[in-house]
Structure formats: C-alpha cells, structure tokens
Amino acid sequence: MPKAATRQKTGAKSTKSSPNGSGKTLESVVEAHQDKDFYEVEKAKAEYNARRASQLTAIKKTDKKLLRKMLYEMVLGRRFEEKCAEVYRMGKIGGFCHLYIGQEAIGVGSMLAIEPKDMVVTSYRDHVQAIIKGMTPESVLAELYGKEGGCVGGKGGSMHMFSKELEFFGGHGIVGGQIGVGTGMAYAAKYKNSGQVVLCFFGEAAVNQGIFHESLNMAQLWKLPCIYICENNQYGMGTSQERAMSARSIAKKADSYEMANEFVDGMDVMAVREATLRAVERARDESLPTLLEVRAYRYMGHSMSDPGNYRTRDEILKYQERDPIVLFKDSLKEAKVLTDKDFDEIEQEAVDAVAAAVKFADESPFPAESELMTHVYA
Numbered sequence: 001m002p003k004a005a006t007r008q009k010t011g012a013k014s015t016k017s018s019p020n021g022s023g024k025t026l027e028s029v030v031e032a033h034q035d036k037d038f039y040e041v042e043k044a045k046a047e048y049n050a051r052r053a054s055q056l057t058a059i060k061k062t063d064k065k066l067l068r069k070m071l072y073e074m075v076l077g078r079r080f081e082e083k084c085a086e087v088y089r090m091g092k093i094g095g096f097c098h099l100y101i102g103q104e105a106i107g108v109g110s111m112l113a114i115e116p117k118d119m120v121v122t123s124y125r126d127h128v129q130a131i132i133k134g135m136t137p138e139s140v141l142a143e144l145y146g147k148e149g150g151c152v153g154g155k156g157g158s159m160h161m162f163s164k165e166l167e168f169f170g171g172h173g174i175v176g177g178q179i180g181v182g183t184g185m186a187y188a189a190k191y192k193n194s195g196q197v198v199l200c201f202f203g204e205a206a207v208n209q210g211i212f213h214e215s216l217n218m219a220q221l222w223k224l225p226c227i228y229i230c231e232n233n234q235y236g237m238g239t240s241q242e243r244a245m246s247a248r249s250i251a252k253k254a255d256s257y258e259m260a261n262e263f264v265d266g267m268d269v270m271a272v273r274e275a276t277l278r279a280v281e282r283a284r285d286e287s288l289p290t291l292l293e294v295r296a297y298r299y300m301g302h303s304m305s306d307p308g309n310y311r312t313r314d315e316i317l318k319y320q321e322r323d324p325i326v327l328f329k330d331s332l333k334e335a336k337v338l339t340d341k342d343f344d345e346i347e348q349e350a351v352d353a354v355a356a357a358v359k360f361a362d363e364s365p366f367p368a369e370s371e372l373m374t375h376v377y378a
C-alpha cells in the first residue's frame with residue numbers, strides 16, 4: 001500500500017512531492033485533511049443561509065402536496081434508520097448494515113423527480129432509497145431481519161433490496177458494480193424504446209474504479225438515458241476523499257467524456273430536485289446521460305460495525321449544523337407552507353410507520369427450510 005494511503009504522524013517532514021504531481025507533499029495532504037479548515041462553523045452557517053434563500057425560491061414554484069411528501073419521506077428515512085441502529089444493537093439484524101442518515105435529501109430530491117416507471121439501481125446503502133421508490137417500511141425492515149415478509153423473502157438482507165414491480169434493481173455490495181448494471185439498464189430502455197430513464201446511485205469512492213470511466217464513456221457514446229448520481233458523502237469506509245482521489249471534482253470528470261454534469265449541494269433537497277429535473281429532461285427528450293456529483297455528509301459510521309476513529313466528533317457536529325431536514329423544514333415554515341403543528345404530525349406519522357414496520361418484522365416468520373436452495377443461481 002502506498003504511504004499516502006496510510007495514516008501518518010506528521011512530525012517528520014518529507015520534501016518528496018506527492019505521486020499525483022499536485023506539488024503537495026504527502027504530509028501536507030494528511031495535514032490538510034486533519035486541519036479541516038472547510039468545516040469552520042461560520043462557513044457552514046454562511047452556506048446554510050445561502051441555501052435557504054435559494055430553497056425559498058424553489059419552494060414557491062413547487063406543488064404544496066409534493067413538498068409535504070418530500071419532507072415526510074426525509075423524516076421517515078431518518079426515523080427508519082435510527083430504528084435500524086437500535087434494533088441492530090439488540091441483535092435483531094445480522095451482518096452488514098449501512099445507514100443513510102445525513103443523505104436523505106439526495107434520495108428524496110432525486111427520486112421524487114422521476115416517474116414510477118423509471119428505474120433505480122444503487123449501492124448497499126439502500127434501505128431509504130427502496131422506501132422512497134415505493135417499498136413499504138414493513139418489507140424493508142423484514143428483509144433486514146432476514147424474515148419471510150421481506151421484499152426478497154429474507155434472502156437479501158440489508159444490502160440487497162429489490163423489487164421488479166417498483167423498478168428498483170438493488171442493493172449491490174460490490175463497490176461500483178451497479179454503475180455497469182445501471183448503464184446496461186439504460187441501454188435496455190433505449191433498445192426497447194420504453195421511455196424510461198435510469199437513476200444510478202454510487203458513492204464517491206466508486207469513482208476511482210475503472211467501471212465508472214468505462215460506463216460513462218459508453219453511455220455518452222451510445223447516448224443512453226442514464227443519470228449517474230454520485231453521493232459524495234466524503235468518505236469511503238474510513239478514508240476521506242481527499243486522501244484517496246487526486247482530482248477532487250467528480251462532476252468535472254464527466255468532461256472527459258463530453259457528458260453533461262453538475263455539482264449539487266446534497267444538504268438542499270430542492271437543489272437536488274432541480275438538478276435531477278434538468279437531467280431527466282435531457283435523458284427523456286434527448287436520450288443523453290448526465291453525471292451529478294451531490295455532496296452531503298454521512299453522520300453515522302460506514303456501517304454499524306465502524307468505530308469511526310478516522311474523524312472527529314467536531315467534524316460531524318459542524319455538518320449537522322446544516323442538517324438537510326432542519327434546513328428544509330425552516331424554509332417551508334418561512335415560505336408559510338408548513339406550521340409547527342404540521343411538522344409534529346409528519347413526525348408522528350413517520351414514527352407510527354416505523355413502529356408498524358417493527359411489529360411486522362418481529363411477527364414475520366423466518367423463511368421455511370424448504371426455501372434454502374430456491375432462487376440460488378450459482
């Protein structure tokens with residue numbers, strides 16, 4: 001493993017340039033990562049206020065029922081994942097479990113901008129996205145429990161939510177694997193002239209892999225209706241983007257393939273919605289792909305088993321000052337589309353939906369032994 005990829009003590013200075021030719025020493029890269037000057041409270045607050053003004057403008061143009069649904073889906077996603085953490089610790093969920101807390105605006109902003117017939121494929125961080133696409137919290141939680149009532153009968157677990165009817169094609173555990181699958185789905189849509197577009201989600205760490213570049217090249221060359229959504233939560237498992245990626249702008253990487261691209265604030269659900277609407281129009285009307293780099297922040301560990309000793313508590317708190325749910329709620333109140341009472345009702349509805357999911361998952365039986373070898377293709 002090259003030195004740059006390891007956590008170094010910064011005492012002994014080396015004058016050696018970094019291998020990426022950026023002129024930075026390996027130590028300065030690590031130091032910059034540790035200083036985190038971009039996590040300053042004032043800067044975060046300024047960004048927060050700037051986004052609020054633009055959210056207000058976008059809110060005024062959007063249907064009130066849809067705005068309520070967007071807020072509800074974000075709150076439901078947050079409460080659902082908090083419950084997953086709780087029941088995981090009780091031993092009700094086994095194996096890996098990756099939570100979406102902090103990233104809700106990305107799933108909601110983008111998936112409520114497409115039609116039910118459109119297709120979605122994603123990574124293992126898939127519980128909330130499955131719910132936004134229309135899966136019931138019951139079938140998602142039962143799947144997490146490995147129970148018969150789960151969306152794939154308890155055989156997939158946390159990382160493999162899937163529903164053919166809802167055009168939700170997983171839940172993939174191989175980092176970046178779904179980028180090739182999503183590109184193929186868009187090819188199929190074009191070939192069949194189905195009018196569908198594809199949302200293909202992946203993390204920023206997947207961008208360093210060949211599959212990302214190969215897929216973007218083909219999608220632009222063949223003019224495929226695929227919207228690549230890079231959820232830049234700034235960390236791979238325990239490695240910050242800064243320590244792993246030589247050229248930090250992911251959006252700009254699409255320029256190499258002459259593909260349309262945008263950088264979007266992933267804490268702002270309206271910004272995500274508007275960028276997705278532009279990409280959907282491009283995909284549906286012109287059969288052209290888009291890359292969206294949507295930056296957010298993962299509040300929880302990479303998975304439930306992550307001790308998180310590669311970042312500070314302070315860093316997490318700074319990002320929480322721009323929480324996407326609080327930001328959206330405050331903007332809706334300012335636009336006089338929402339009252340505190342409305343918000344309490346939304347909260348209660350979400351809490352009740354999660355409680356019903358827990359009851360269902362608890363009561364659902366484990367799959368019968370006769371199911372052990374069905375649906376096994378190997």
Ligand SMILES: Cc1ncc(C[n+]2csc(CCOP(=O)(O)OP(=O)(O)O)c2C)c(N)n1
Pocket residue numbers: 123125173174175176202203204205206207233235236237298302
């Ligand atoms: C091909 C491959 N390499 C390594 C892993 C191990 N792994 C699982 S998640 C992960 C980090 C991925 O980070 P990112 O793509 O940013 O997504 P995030 O977890 O932040 O949503 C790694 C390296 C894997 N599952 N697949």
Ligand SMILES: [Mg+2]
Pocket residue numbers: 203204205231232233234235236
């Ligand atoms: Mg990441």
